Amino acid sequence: MGLAQLIKTHEQEVLARWKEMVRTLSDARHLSEESLENHVPDLLDWLAVRLRERDTADVYGSQMLSRVHAFQRVGDDFDLVEVLAELAVLRDVVLGLWVEQPGDVSPAEVLQLNRDLDDVVAVCTTEFARQVMIRHGASKEATEAVSP
Structure with missing residues (x-):
């Protein structure tokens, strides 16, 4: 079983573990279940593909x-550190999960996962910064200058 199959087979377990750990972050404690999960299931699906x-x-x-x-977390008054912590979790x-069930997961798959998550972090950070700038009245030129 490769890493993609491991993620898909254990998607609900990954979500449950993630939610349990993220609920310890101060900004996430007040979120509804729906707001907390947000787009994480879609992100897991995308990672598997x-x-x-x-x-x-x-x-x-x-x-x-x-x-x-990022847009939703700005609206939920999250701090950027908390948003990045969610992705780190x-x-x-x-x-x-991979350590627990290494199976047929190749090192190349783990490297790919890390590269893809790093890209997600970069885009999320940039968009979060852009949304905060907009919220505080930054000019269109200033917000457009922030790019991933």
């Missing part, structure tokens, strides 16, 4: 998921 199809999978999908997640949960 990306791991299966490597370079042929849609990179645009992760950019949109990352932007929407997701990485830890998926890698922890």
Whole structure:
């Protein structure tokens, strides 16, 4: 079983572990279940497809998921550190599952997962910063200058 299959087979377990750990973050404690999960199931689906199809999978999908997640977290008054902690927790949960059940997971798959999550972090950080700038009245030129 490769990493993509491991994620898909244990998706509910990954979500449960992730939610349990994220609920310890101060900004996440007040969120509804729906707001907490946000787009994480879609992100896990995208990661699984990306791991299966490597370079042929849609990179645009992760950019949109990352932007929407950042936009929602700004609206929920999250701190950027908390948003990044959420993504770090997701990485830890998926890698922890791999450690528990290494199976046929190749090192190349783990490297791909890390690269893809790093891209998600970069886009999410950029969009979060852009949304905060907009909220505080920054000019259109200033917000457009912030790019992933």
